[in-house]
Amino acid sequence: MTWQLFELLLQASLMTIFVSVTSILLGLAFAIGLSAMRMSGLGPLVWFARIFISFFRGVPLLVQLLLIFNLLPAIGISLSSLTTALIGLSLCTAAYQAENLRGGFEGVPRGLIESAEMAGLSPVQSFIWIRTPIALRLTFPALVNEAILILKSSSLVSVVGMIELTKMAQNLAASTYMPLPIFASAGLIYLAINWIVAIAGRRAEAALPGLPAK
Amino acid sequence: MSFDFAVILAKAPQILAGLGVTILIWVAGTLLAAILGFLVATARRYGGRLADLVLSVPVEVIRGTPFLVQIFLLYFGGPYIGLRLDPIAAGLLGLTIYGAAYYAEIFRAGFQSVPPGHSEAADCVGLTRMQTILHVQLPEMALLVLPPSMNMAVILLKETALLSLITVPEMTMTVQAIGSQQYAFVESIVVLALVYWALVELANFLGRLAERRLSTYSA
Structure with missing residues (x-):
C-alpha cells in the first residue's frame, strides 16, 4: 500500500461525498413534498406518497439502482451514470426521510398550528412557515443519521458505472492484487468521513435554536 | 418498447431457487447475528471495562463502514490471510458479522432499560448471573428490543442483495442472469423488485404481529 494508491482513494472519496451530499439534500426536498402529499388529505396524493x-x-x-439504470433507457430516457446514481440515491433516501419527518410533523405542538390558523395563515402557509421548520428541527438527529446511512449506501452506485470510493478500491484491488490493504483503507476513509459527519451533526444540533415547549 | 414478462415467468423455478438461497442466508444470518450480538452485548456489560473498550472497536468500525466494502474485504482480501471461503460461506459470515454489530447495540440498549433493582433482587434470591440474564433481563428487555430487532432483520434481508456482487447465487444474481440470457433486463429487474417488496412487507407484517403478541404478555 503506497501513498499514491491512498491518494487515489482519497480523490475518489470526493465523488462519494459529492454524491452523498447532493442526494441527501435532494432527498430532503422530496421528503418534504411526500409529507405534504401524505398530509394533504387528498386520496390519490396520500396513496401515491404511501406507495412511494x-x-x-x-x-x-441495489435493485432500485439497477431498475433505474435499465428502465429509463428502455423507455427512451438516457442519462449519465451520475444522474442515474443521484436519482436512485435521492429517491431512496426521500422515502426514509419522509418516514422520519412523519414523527417530526406529529410532534409539532397543536397550539402552534392553531395559533397559525388564528393569525390568518392558510394551511399551505402554515405548512411552509410553521410545521415544516419545526418538524425539521425535531428530526435533525434523524437527518444526521440518514446522512451517515446514505454515505455508506453510496458505495452501491458503482453498479451504475460511477467511480467513487468503493469502485476505485475495486479497480485498484484488481490491478495491484492487494485487496486487503486497499479495501481496509477504503473502509477507514468511510469511517473517518462518518466520524466527521457525526461530530459535526452533534455540534450543529447543539447550536440550533431550542425546541418549542410541548 | 414493449415488455415481455412471460420469458421471465417461464423461469419461475430458477427464481424460486434463488429466493430460497436468499431466505436461507437471510434467516441463518439474522439468527446468528442476533446471537453473536447478544453475546457481545453481554460481554460488554459484564466482562469489565477492558472487554467493553476492546469490543467497542469492531462494533463501531462495522457500523461505520459500508457492508459492500466489508464483504469485498472478506471475500477478496480473505484469501491473502488464509481465509479462503466459497461465496455462500463468505456471504453468510459477512452478514452475520455485520448484523451482530447492530444487534450488539440493540441489546446494549436493552440491558440499560432493565432497572438495576431487578437484577439485584434476582441476585438476592440466589439466581446465578446466567439465570438472571436469561430469566430476568432478557424477558424484561424483550418488548423494547423487538421492534429494532425486526427492523434490523428487514435491513439484513435487503442487504443480502449485495451478496450477488460476490457471486452468491441468491435471488438478485439469479434474476439478473436470467435477464441477460433472455435479453429482458427491465422485466427481470421489475420482477426482482416486486418480489423483494412483497418479502419486506411480509416481514414487516410478521414483525408487527410478533410485537402485538408480545405486548399482550407484558403488563
Whole structure:
C-alpha cells in the first residue's frame, strides 16, 4: 500500500461525498413534498406518497439502482451514470426521510398550528412557515443519521458505472492484487468521513435554536 | 418498447431457487447475528471495562463502514490471510458479522432499560448471573428490543442483495442472469423488485404481529 494508491482513494472519496451530499439534500426536498402529499388529505396524493415510501423502503437500493439504470433507457430516457446514481440515491433516501419527518410533523405542538390558523395563515402557509421548520428541527438527529446511512449506501452506485470510493478500491484491488490493504483503507476513509459527519451533526444540533415547549 | 414478462415467468423455478438461497442466508444470518450480538452485548456489560473498550472497536468500525466494502474485504482480501471461503460461506459470515454489530447495540440498549433493582433482587434470591440474564433481563428487555430487532432483520434481508456482487447465487444474481440470457433486463429487474417488496412487507407484517403478541404478555 503506497501513498499514491491512498491518494487515489482519497480523490475518489470526493465523488462519494459529492454524491452523498447532493442526494441527501435532494432527498430532503422530496421528503418534504411526500409529507405534504401524505398530509394533504387528498386520496390519490396520500396513496401515491404511501406507495412511494413503501416501495423505496421495501426494495434493496441495489435493485432500485439497477431498475433505474435499465428502465429509463428502455423507455427512451438516457442519462449519465451520475444522474442515474443521484436519482436512485435521492429517491431512496426521500422515502426514509419522509418516514422520519412523519414523527417530526406529529410532534409539532397543536397550539402552534392553531395559533397559525388564528393569525390568518392558510394551511399551505402554515405548512411552509410553521410545521415544516419545526418538524425539521425535531428530526435533525434523524437527518444526521440518514446522512451517515446514505454515505455508506453510496458505495452501491458503482453498479451504475460511477467511480467513487468503493469502485476505485475495486479497480485498484484488481490491478495491484492487494485487496486487503486497499479495501481496509477504503473502509477507514468511510469511517473517518462518518466520524466527521457525526461530530459535526452533534455540534450543529447543539447550536440550533431550542425546541418549542410541548 | 414493449415488455415481455412471460420469458421471465417461464423461469419461475430458477427464481424460486434463488429466493430460497436468499431466505436461507437471510434467516441463518439474522439468527446468528442476533446471537453473536447478544453475546457481545453481554460481554460488554459484564466482562469489565477492558472487554467493553476492546469490543467497542469492531462494533463501531462495522457500523461505520459500508457492508459492500466489508464483504469485498472478506471475500477478496480473505484469501491473502488464509481465509479462503466459497461465496455462500463468505456471504453468510459477512452478514452475520455485520448484523451482530447492530444487534450488539440493540441489546446494549436493552440491558440499560432493565432497572438495576431487578437484577439485584434476582441476585438476592440466589439466581446465578446466567439465570438472571436469561430469566430476568432478557424477558424484561424483550418488548423494547423487538421492534429494532425486526427492523434490523428487514435491513439484513435487503442487504443480502449485495451478496450477488460476490457471486452468491441468491435471488438478485439469479434474476439478473436470467435477464441477460433472455435479453429482458427491465422485466427481470421489475420482477426482482416486486418480489423483494412483497418479502419486506411480509416481514414487516410478521414483525408487527410478533410485537402485538408480545405486548399482550407484558403488563
